Amino acid sequence: MPDWKAEIEKRLLDLKLEPVREAEIAEELCQHLEDRYRELLAGGTGEADAQRIALEELCEGNTLVDDLRCVERGVERERGVAAGSGGNRILLDYGLAPAARTGLRIPLGKWLSDVRFAWRSLSLRRGSSLATVLVFALGVGLASAMFALTDPYILRPLPFEDPGRLVVVDLKVKSEDRDARIPTIEDWRARTNLFKGVAAFRSQPSMRLRLPDGAVNFSVASVTEDFFDVLGTPAPHSGAWRATTDASVLPVILTPAGQRALAGQPKANGVLLPDTGGTGLRVEGILQEKMVDTVFAAFAGSIHGVTPYRPSAVIERWWSADGSSSSTQRHNVLARLHPGVSLKDVERALELPLPSGRRAAVSVERLSDRLVGKKLRPLAYGALGAGILILLVCAGNVANLFIARSAYRAREFATREALGANRADIGRLWLIELALTAALGVIGGVAIAGVALACAAQVIPAEYARFGAPALTWRVVLFAALSGAVVVVAGIIPAALVGRVVPRALMGHGASAAGSRLKFLRLTFGAIQASLAMVLAVGSAMLVQSYLNLQQQDTGYDADTVVVRTSYPAPQGPMLDDIVQSSVHRLRAIPGVQAASATTHAVGEGESGGAVMVDGNDISASLTYVMPGFFDVAGMSLRQGRPLEDRDRGWRAVVVNQSFARTAWPGASALGQALTRDRHHPEVVGVVDDVFDASLAMAPKPTVYILQTDSFWSAGRNPFGFDWRMIYVLRASGSPERYGELIRRALADVNRDAVIQAPTTIGASLADSVRARTFATLVLALFCIAGGAVTIAGLAGIVTFVIARRTREMAIRMALGAERRHIRRLVIREAASAAILGGAAGMLAGRWLSKWLESLVYGLVAGNWTTALIAGALMLAVMLAAALLPARRAVRLQPTEALRVE
């Protein structure tokens, strides 16, 4: 008898088994080989051959060792006969896995297996899967982006304690009710049945702080000491932050805006900030809550610091000596209501009886409503509604695409069912596929929303970002997930249809009744989608054209010219010329600066009013004071004559723009003409091009350019004590940021009290002025484009569905000799009808849309159909292409293949 044990132990050596286990296996295998050897001998095989055959069966590749290793290590493996769970693979693939039915498999493994199956199924139909996920992601992404933009204005609560109880109380007393006893803050605080707390605040005149790096404007608001308690936000401050009668040093808590204004300065408690008027501020606390800035902005603009005060009456009134006129100072009143107290309760309780017998009304408004504003909330609701609309369109299209997919797969499902798979198994697989698509769509949607919000943050105007720049927060991600769930729910409906209508229709049972109903629904649905796509295409084309017009509009200035806005304290007067001359001289000395000049005119901020007389007629015109060289530095084109020079001082000469020349001397040359301003009669020595100033949206105004030395301030007159404003313009190579510090230092050296703003360019200033319009245009255009794309995908889905449904018919027609063009016509007829019908309706709707968009579009004349027609034609072409592409695939099918598919 051969030594089987030695042979076996040699092979088991590598497995490093426990000695007892190894001995047991060896013994069992020995017994088997021995039996086999004896059997072979009994069958007439020679000893040597019998031994060889038995050993060959033992060795059989390396199966024994590999499989034993897996078994002993507890690893399931699909190999050879030891297939383990893989042994059921064939059954699993047919949805018949017994283990799955008996529940003996680990649930997690089952779900993973289902997910793998769903993934494989999606991968097999990569094109339609990708289209579905893309449409899904676009819908979810855009809706989520809209949610992120509007959430702070509609849903997100203010970051204060119980913000719903914060209200603003406003008393309305007319000036004729001079005998009315105006309540004090204490009176209202005493209404403990209504209020938990009542605080007041009001803004103070702006201060000019003198800092080591120069002067800055600093806005201070007075607040009652309990202001932050009422508001419900912690405000750490020292005990010295108390109302004081000492006006020389005000204790302040710095707001986040104030901390930004004092960037680079020490801001610890106790730091003294002197102002140019001889008084100052002492820092007594640092406030971190950014929303406080928004609260103040809604009432008093940007506030940098708050100081405590004790107001008396809610409204303070002063009467002139003769009693004929009065001045009024209102205090903003912020109150925290007791739980359960309504706004109406407060209004009724605080109504003020007047001596005249009337009652002074009190209006109470929630703080959140005041912060959002009456204008923004409807806009926010509209934008969110638009986002939800596109989500619904997307849901409809995803459902449509799923129906198309189902049509392809109806036979597969039917076969599975015929093979014994129950509906629950198929339904589960379908739902997992849907969930997988949804998960991918939501991930894609979040990515799209993130990109869209990052772009929006770059261009969003300040008025739309009062609650902070749009960002991808957890609330947005949650919304995206919920949106995904909505779309999934919309997809379950076709899933249910797939189990009933579609397979029957495809198999030919009851196809005529169900089919005609489906056809009508599809045509209607398709036509609505096509009209929507057309409206969106027309709208987006107009908005894109408007955006391009805005970008390409020639402002008349050199957009790269650097602008530095400055302001000086009022009592400068005769020193003005020296300051400006010296400042310009120093600016010119900065390396890289080629030229510098100045103007009183706020480039990009609007025009100063005024009027001159020409031939005895008043002509409204902007009077703009400039330094010599201004036209050249600002890049303005001189059409006729010469620019202003030093010799033109004393109102000897002026330059006018083309609008003024056309208005004052229509059809004649302006050169050499005279105009009258006060007692001066300057001569027109030059005509410059019109420039856009206030905004690209406002047509240039007639303008007269006068030498700066002839201005009010230059003559030492400043009757109202206003700050004196001067705008320096520079032509320099490189970005304005590069020169920021050098410019600031040059101007501060000349006058240390000058408040110097960061340099910018004329192009950027004008872009700011149209930022709101640009933002709205871009958002709407992107919205329209995405909506159009989603709709086109839906149309393509309809065609795919039609093809899937009529494959058998097409095959028979082809087999009977039908030409490909007939088949193509058969396939696209339905989609083309929908596209043409809907497209025509969409064009008509576009006419309405163009009127609505009139206030938004720039440089497009209402009723100009060129852009709309081009967009409409393009969209029709795209819709037909979306129908033709799957149709091309259909006509390439060989009849036999088509029938086999069936």
Added chain:
Amino acid sequence: MKAIDLRGFDRELKKGSAELLILSLIEPRPRHGYEISKLIDKRSEGSVRFRVASLYPLLYRLEKRGWIKGRWVEKAGQRRRRFYELTARGRLVLAAQRRGWKSFVKAINRITEIEHA
């Protein structure tokens, strides 16, 4: 004409049915490994064969899953042998696998049967 290679198909079938075969054979009474391989060979008339290298790892695997249980049996004048019997859990699995297999075969038959006009 190129010959059709059915070896892959046979292998797949064997993979899908191995557990079922073993569980079925030890259902009526406990059997040892050599007896199982002989019975498969005999009842399949040589179409399905399990060699020692592939049979025992599968037996150990089923034992590890708790579907079968092996025990050594000694008889006078013979080497001891390891007999395998079905466990209660194994009976459940066998019933489920039988149902699945029958449905599968029925389905395959329905698909592959020649249609008559």
